[in-house]
Amino acid sequence: MKIDTSPDMQATPATGQGSTLHLRILATSDVHANLMPYDYFLDRDERPFGLARLATLIRAARNEAPNCLLLDNGDMLQGTPISDMLEDADDAIHPVISAMNHLQYDAAGLGNHEFNFGLDWLRRKVRDARFPYVCANLSPREGAPASAAAFWSPSHLLDRTFTAIDGGRHALRIGIVSVMPPQVTTWDRTHLEGRIESADMVEATRREAAKLRAGGADLVILLAHTGIEEGAPHPGMENAAIPLARLGDIDAMVMGHVHSVFPSSDFAGLHEVDLERGTIAGTPAVMPGYRGSHLGLLDLDLVLRGERWEVLAGRGSAWPVAAGNRATVESDSALRKHLAPAHNATLRRTRASLGEADGPLHTYLSLIGYNPAERLIARVQRAALSRELAGGPFDGVPILSSVAPFRAGGRSGPGAFTDVPAGPLALRHAADLYAFPNTLVGLAISGADLREWLESAAILFNTVQPGAQDAPLRAPDIPPHVFEIVDGVTYEIDLSQPPRRSLSGQLVDARAHRIANLRHEGRPVRDADRFILATNNYRAAGSGPFAAAHPAEVVHEGQTWIRDLLAQHLSAHRPVTPDTSRIWRFLPMPGTTAILSTGPGFAQVCPRPDTPPIEPLGIDQDGFLRLRLAL
Template sequence: MATSDVHGNLLPHDYFHDHETEKSGLAGLATLIEQARLPGVPCLLVDNGDFLQGTPLAEVVHDRLRANPATDNAIISAMNAMGYDAASLGNHEFDWGLDYVLDAAKQARFPLLAANAFRKDGAGRARVLTEGSKIVTRRFDMGDGNGIDLRIGLLGLTPFQTAQWDARQVGEAVTTTDMVVAARRVVPQLREAGADIVIALAHTGVETAADATGDENVGAALARLDGLDALVLGHTHVPFPDPAHPTAPGICPRFGTIHGKPAVNPGAEGTYLGLIDLALAPRGNRWEIVGHDTRLVPVAETLSREGLEPSREIAELLDQTHRKTLAHIRRPIGRSEVPINTFFSRVVPDAAMQLVNAAQARTLAEALAGTDHADRPILSAASPFKSGGRGGSGDFVNIPPGPLALRHAADLYPYPNRICAIEITGRQLRNWLERSASVFARIEPGRRKQSLLDTRFPSYFYDVFAGIDYQFDLSQPARFSPFGNCIAPKACRLRNLRHAGRPVADDQRFVLATNSYRLGGGGYFDEPARAPLLFESTATASQIIAAYFSENSPLTLHVTPNWGFAAIPGASATFTTAAPAASSLPRPGLRALKHDDQGFLLCEIELDGTAPG
């Protein structure tokens, strides 16, 4: 039994929108797990990482521990109660620093595994951060009073970019290495130590694209390793097996195998329970896999169909944390006179991105006042994290006019990134914008209803800029692949880049507000790491946004149409957004087409210059 990418979703409450939800997180999973534990049938329960971060509840847990290190970590307490046998470390485990990970490892009654994550000691020597692997034993009753032990080797793997992405949080104390190389080293060690079967808890997805150089998703490469019998995957939030999963040679989304080996990715936020059933046959004093079945159990649907409720034990255990979280998210921070949503954040200029960029820019202006950089023009870049795509039709920000609470700031910016100031040149700015522009598909002149977005790119690979004016010409090819590889060096989508009404020169210098994730190369952006760091906030981005809301209440703003698409004669494109967006359409250059079977609203944008921007 496997879970992954729970991201602090423990109870059937949506803390971003403050209402009960059918997504019941760990509490719902606990009910199904208890049912699946049949008497006399050996089983394992494992998690594949990214469990410590992701919701306001997880933030409250962190803040309480920071204030009082003797406090129990409520997330770990829930996992202890559920009887996890092991968990791997995901990249988001490190979002609040190394000490938080080590404290979680101390409180957990199960090992936190990461065979490719190392900690440097005082002499600079590297040792495994927590534990790299573990052998657990299950006994089979043979019915004659005797039994045979099954020794199961488990190894954990975290993305090799983790130390880079979270460099601002962990510094140089943590290093992470290639997942495949680490597995190639550890799997034989587990076999030599007596493991009958070996299972990888690999916080990685399945690489299906031809261009996967530098990709954090290496599930297929891991499946090719001799001695590895099964894989629990994650990270991408893309369920497997699932007929909708992308295919490639050796990958079977229908039967849940990768190069013939059973594999499961339970999606995210406790939506699915992943199951791998292994049929085993004794061979002397050892076991051999003779068959397998891999499947996903949809939690909400199964609970409803069978008349079951989320675990009361988990709900009671977390009751105090739940109440503290509700008090936290409901704290008033102001009022907005305008709607704030991300329905069209990747398509046209909007209030949501403008507000985030304004909060970031204001923070930099205050921090750099009186310094040598105070007179430099300040730009800002922000991502529309919740704008559909992989997150599904409900993964949008939708804040109506009216009172604002802390939960609204967390909804706009759900990650504990810090805001950073870097100095960049006009040339670097152009490269950054070209990387961002690569999220769009290429559009042919004269064709109608072409796909606007390249779905291989998640929403956080796209940055919206403030402080400059620019356009993207989508009739040109993308310069970069999803993994940041330059596939068309001469391609140029950027048009009419201007600052204060004048063309931006390559040697012109700016101060740019970005975040700590980008500084670590997150989203495969190279330019941030090359730029001098001028400032890094101690507050998180959501705290900075909340302060901006409070100081500028009531929020009233006119959206500045500073970016858009260059005109392509006779062309239009389609994109999906949230169903409630229909109430704001039609508008110039945008119209709704239909609702699809996944809950999205399909829309069309005119690319002949009539759309805003």
Template sequence: MLFSRPALTAAIAAALAGGLTACGDSDQPAAVLPESATAELAILETSDLHANLLSYDYFRLAEDKSIGFERTATLIKQARADFPNNLLIDNGDTIQGTALADYQALVKPVSCSQKLATYKAMDAIGFDAGTLGNHEFNYGLPYLAQVTGTKFNVDGMPAVASQPSCAGPAFPLVLANVSSKKDGAPLYKPYTLINKKVSAKDKDGKTIETTVKVAVIGFTPPAILQWDKRWLEGKVDVQGVVEAATKYVPMARAEGADIVIAASHGGWDTGAYSPSMENANYYLAKVPGIDGILMGHSHSEFPNAVCSTAACNAAGVDKVKGTFHGVPAVMPSFWGKAIGVINYQLVVRNGKWTIDSGKTAVSLRKALTDATAKTYVPVDPAIAAVVKTEHEAAIDYVKTPIGQSDFALSSYFADVGDVTAIQVVNAAQADYVAKYVAANLPQYKDLPVLSVSAPFKSGFGGGTDFTDVKQGPIAINNAADLYLYPNTVYAVKVTGAGIKTWLEKAAERFNQIDPSLTTAQPLISTFPGYNFDMFTSADLSYEIDVTQAKGSRIKKLTYKGAPINASAEFIIATNNYRATSGTQFGLTADNIIHASPDANRDVLIDYIKARKNLTLAADGSTRSWRFTKVATAGPVTFVSGSNKLSVAQTAGLGNISVVSNDDGSGKGQGVYAIDLSR
């Protein structure tokens, strides 16, 4: 539903006067609560499902028991049995992330009357509310409006009265910090009020039926304006998470909310706050009136007693109890691997429900039941039944053949030099941009065209979270494995100095190594693999010296055998995310010379179709970079998939050895060592 500013203002005024409910679902007067009555209320959370509805990997065309909403649904049913008074809330990044999602959005778009498969699955078990993550905006505003059953009053879309009423989820979506530039109104209701009927006990222990009014308010990362600039620029404004909460939480309280739950699609950053902060929940917890925070986006777990990061151990963070500044907070992993639970004990004081904060319990419930045996909770068969048609259609689509390869393309050892999964992506992007420049941008015809890409799947999710395309036939599912995201091709113009700045940022993928240490040192930092941009061009060469501090690691940077000219200009093929939000890589809007509407993945598919046969010599062995050689007193280690040493050897990485084929995590990971002196 779209709010107009006059309607919103009038509704707020009425609420503050004790009148009508602006954002809630009832204007019934509240019943008198018996003093000292008690109740239990559990808030259940899903987050970052990324359209992983079934325990199935569309890239490998195989079952993957570690993921899938069909197992999450079992966790939800178990929690509902344990906590009869409950609300189920989704925290976003819900409708994008699998080949099924892309099929419904891009290949055979769902019709207005057709409910999205993800929402069909969620409605099968029943949600009470949800918010939107950054990836909800990946397919553009018209698609988002359609599949969520919403009408947006934004530039570039028909007048609201002319927009059809389309099928959306059966639960309300809320979002407080994204508004239309056209009229200033929120795209979605900022919050919803749920009059939750609960079973309680009066002071004498007698069971009574009563109501708790819960407000759910939603937030998404402000950086969506950069990440999806092509869809959002000039159409929406984004407010800071704290600023939006400060505005709307008092309104929810004024409407009678007993509990306010923030569904905030972000993690927590303990650095200095700004309205553009991506992970603002540490500061959101300080906003008066918020009783709990449901988190996501970072694909992590909280509470987490063994977490050793600075953010987990910052002042005000209780990583064991799961609180920020005393406010309960939970983050339930990703892809359906867990649910979050905040269990409140409530008591009536002075005629109002209050939280007995000393008894609040925050926890995670995981689909993985035994890490050693690798056993998981059973699936809920109802989920597969409601998405059977869409699931089968997506499988048929991704099986479409596009070419052949005489080598395997994988990212198991991309962090240490294997380019088999990177080079063909770079070649496709460079070919596309070079042809476009030649046909449409004659002023740049003499500039060299290079390309960067990154190992999008680099083990974050465990030993199977790597690109792994086998030698032989290549199909669309393999192209999706090589290029994970629905990005579009962008071309940027940079100088030689700009290339060095770009590479210095990418080199933050590595920890600084002390050659004198005799103890093992981990090579890989927390810097995401999807930001480890690399060139794979015979014309460009550079070294990464991991013994040096950040910003001083790129050595011997040459172009065509000579030191690169700092002022020389180059065209770099990349993607919309990097081009529009790559300030840390030295990029601004002024660098962009072409913003293509064509998806990187489609460009890759077309390139492979044209090439027909990929060969290792031509398409998988051109390394632009190497580590600067250095002898270390102790081992330098990294984690990858178990039992994959032969992959490194085939890629010519003779300086890799196995430390252990099982790192003890239960995630199918092994520990490897790299000899940096070779």
């Protein structure tokens, strides 16, 4: 239903149009278990984001508007030690669910990361929710075991009584429908294959919204765990917000998944996007950032026509909890008190002693060839895979190990870098080094496959013309975690070449070859050479520019989290010595310089003499330290 989105949002009773009321929808998305404003990796309080800060805004927004709903748009349950590492009994309430119950959420959509721990885990954790979970485009596969039965509904009708502007009390029936990228069945194939199937988001929403209308819904709110992408719509889109907004039965939409903010200048100039009014294709819309950085608001003015309420006007907006890196909203004391037992238990867990490092492990220079943090993880992966393959048909095949710098800035900000100092190690350091619940996978690959893997990783960088001065090094639309390094070979990256693939994995330039001088044990790698590649289940399932591995390529699928393998290694090897030798570098470009943005914490880390020539240039407006790199 396309509605009026004029700037005058103060609904007033109109002659012959019946009663009017104002409805405010509060929305969170991609909080990723950032409940407290606490950095469990650095053991430091007062981070400028988190649900505890959002709780203060939620209270303020409710005080301003008596008619409110509070909804979550997915990716809430996973992402920090309080959710991923807290050792609790199966019957204990999940801290995130406990916090959402405390804040009285009305409904929630599922995000793709909700499935990272498997269906059985998710079923156990959401059973304590005092609100419904919905998802319209995921369903049990035909013939799947009983354990795959859905514990969410495709949509949900909320019956609420609200106060009109004239003071009268009125019943409203509000339909909630939710969708997520259908690629989730690939990303979490280990957990979902043979059990859950996915469908196109637009078609699922169209179908379910029509059912909600037939069921008496006065309005339909879409929780769309998806981002904004221009271009012709096509089946299976990952970021389908624009075609979703065009659907006639949708009155308002919450977006997410891509960790952006809407409305914001990030989307200036896009067709069908109105940033002043906060609409897409005429539909009020909002995307509330991530980690609890913003509270999304959809303000709708409704009018009673006959026996049904209709949306007269609406807009989307996003309230921040910080300005830059400085928090402007205090944490809610009641939620902090409510979460104190889980928070304190997490601190006891993360502070548990593991071992010792005789040198720093950080990711400040991971994008220019200094990779001690990733190389430690690579060593752990290779050793674990070697043990698993010993004595089998792949024993003796060279094992390579691929790792990404999970925390290396980008949209996560200048504080999002791994920074493990020399000295005693605790479990929080293992979580800092490996922040995701991934498991080990071994792939049988060829030399040609290896080259394509590295080409996919190298799309992180901009194309730099020889002789350029202070060229931006990193492509801003590519997240740093795309950049995999492969330990066990040496190679160079030619920045004068354009990227070979797009972020979605499409071949965009078949003539482009950024990877040069690829060698194994000093010998050039040939296309027919055979290797075993140690990686993780997320990457092996296909993500970003990386193609999904064929089942025949998979020689090992582990069950233990790589972070736990890392913790075992740190405990068994005291001290751990960081490997600072270089396995890759940029192909030399004399007279050329580029700019890398890194965390200001780099100033406290003394780089080893074999790092590339770099010159600090100061802190930029976003809080990053700018470094000039001589190529």
